[in-house]
Amino acid sequence: MAILSIQSHVAYGHVGNRSAVFPLELLGFDVWPINTVQFSNHTGYPSWKGEIYSDRQVELVWSGIMDRGVAASCDAVLSGYLGDAGIGRAILSAVSDVKAANPKALYCCDPVMGDYGPGFYVRPGIPEFLRSYALRAADIVTPNQYEAEILTETVISTVEDAKAAARALRGMGPRAVLITSFKPDGGEGEGISMFLQEGDDSYVVTTPELPFSPAPNGAGDLTAALFLGHYLRSGEGLAALELMADSVYAVLERSWAEKSRELRLVESREAIENPRRRFEARRV
Numbered sequence: 403m404a405i406l407s408i409q410s411h412v413a414y415g416h417v418g419n420r421s422a423v424f425p426l427e428l429l430g431f432d433v434w435p436i437n438t439v440q441f442s443n444h445t446g447y448p449s450w451k452g453e454i455y456s457d458r459q460v461e462l463v464w465s466g467i468m469d470r471g472v473a474a475s476c477d478a479v480l481s482g483y484l485g486d487a488g489i490g491r492a493i494l495s496a497v498s499d500v501k502a503a504n505p506k507a508l509y510c511c512d513p514v515m516g517d518y519g520p521g522f523y524v525r526p527g528i529p530e531f532l533r534s535y536a537l538r539a540a541d542i543v544t545p546n547q548y549e550a551e552i553l554t555e556t557v558i559s560t561v562e563d564a565k566a567a568a569r570a571l572r573g574m575g576p577r578a579v580l581i582t583s584f585k586p587d588g589g590e591g592e593g594i595s596m597f598l599q600e601g602d603d604s605y606v607v608t609t610p611e612l613p614f615s616p617a618p619n620g621a622g623d624l625t626a627a628l629f630l631g632h633y634l635r636s637g638e639g640l641a642a643l644e645l646m647a648d649s650v651y652a653v654l655e656r657s658w659a660e661k662s663r664e665l666r667l668v669e670s671r672e673a674i675e676n677p678r679r680r681f682e683a684r685r686v
Contacts (some may be wrong), residue, residue, distance in 0.1 A: 403634060404432040404475050406467075406500065408460060408493050409482040409623065411437035413452075416665040417444040417620035418482055422627035424667055425649070428674045429631040434476070436463045436496075438489055446619045446663075457488035464496045473503035480630055482623055483514040484524065487531040497539050508634065511540040511576070512626040517548045517583070529553060537574040542633065544626040545571075546583040559587045561597070561606065561686050568599035577601075578639050582625050596625070596647060598683070600639035607643055607683040609651040612658045618665045625650050628674070640683060648677040 405426055410418030419435045426433045438460060441452035467473075479497045484490045497509045513532045516522040529552050537543060537553070551558055553574075554567045564586065568579040581597040584606070593608040628649055632642035652673030656666040667674070 403430070403477045404434060404472075405478045405480055405630070405634075406434045406436070406464075406476050406496060407480045407627070408436045408438060408496065409480070410439045410441070410485075411435070412441045412444050412450075414443045415620070415663075416618075416624075416667050418623055421620035421623035421665060421667070422480060422482075424671075425624060425674050426627050426631050428671055429628075429635065431631060431634075434467060436460055438483070438485055444619045446616065454485060455489075457486075457492040460489055460492040461495070464492070464499070468499060473500055476500045476504060476507055477634055478508040478510060478630055480510045480512070480627060481536075482512045482626065484528060484531070486525055487527055490528075490531050490536060494535060494539055508541040508630070509539055510542040510544065510626060510630040510633075511536050512544045512622065513537075513549050513553060514622065515545075515549045515552055517546055522552070533574060537571065537576060540576045542578045542580065542630060543571055543576040544580045544582060544622075544629060546622060547581055547585065548583075550579075550581050558584075561586050561604075564597045565599065565604050565686070568597070568604065572599065578633070580625075580629055580643070582622055596643065597686075598639055598643045603640070604686050605640055605643060605683040606686050607647045607681050609647055609681050612654055614654075614658060616663070618654070618657050618663060620665050621650065621654065624653065624665065624667075643683050644679045644681060645677040647681045647683075648679050649674045651681070652677075 554570045578600040584595040584597045594611040595608040628646040632645045653670040
């Protein structure tokens, strides 16, 4: 099975494609990465160097892949940080090509826009592009709680709020909504949760919250990639949720133990290849 992953790239560290490609390969996928930037390191550090690629660069690389005649063998497209709407349009063009060649292919859109703390860090117009275009094409969307609030223009304070927001997002196009870094008011103690809605079913899975300061970047990229990978392998949202949650926590646990600013993906490869499904999701 093959996945086209269009995201950022860093030489040092693990965000974007560097957080998605290796874990998906460990799950047995042939990953076709197209990089939207090439930086020395992620922008959570005080400085970085490198270049932001244009939508034309994305289009050129994808057209070269199309020339190989392999689009029908692509089972999914994964996208993350857009940068601007031009790159978003290039991604959606690739999604259209893939789905024309393989109607069963899925598009997983990780609508990266910001988070509590750092706030909104993408260019104006990105939420509108996501609502009006990207979500219409998406089968799976994986916002964090902050991004889900931006996309639905609501406040999510409870599980019922999350259900309503997920229904609103599904009304825009996706069949499955995964809200990551979910912390309902007064609901989960010291843990941190993820909320999944697919069809009539909604689930919450909770793991311990490790006291990082600062937290490693790239966990959201890893979450989206592993959820998509397990969803393709199992065909079931609940199984994908529990398997992904186990691996993501294992990576964070290893990173915390080593006091690492970066996700310890290589050191956690066994937990990615063979998740133990330690955290049981509950229906809500």
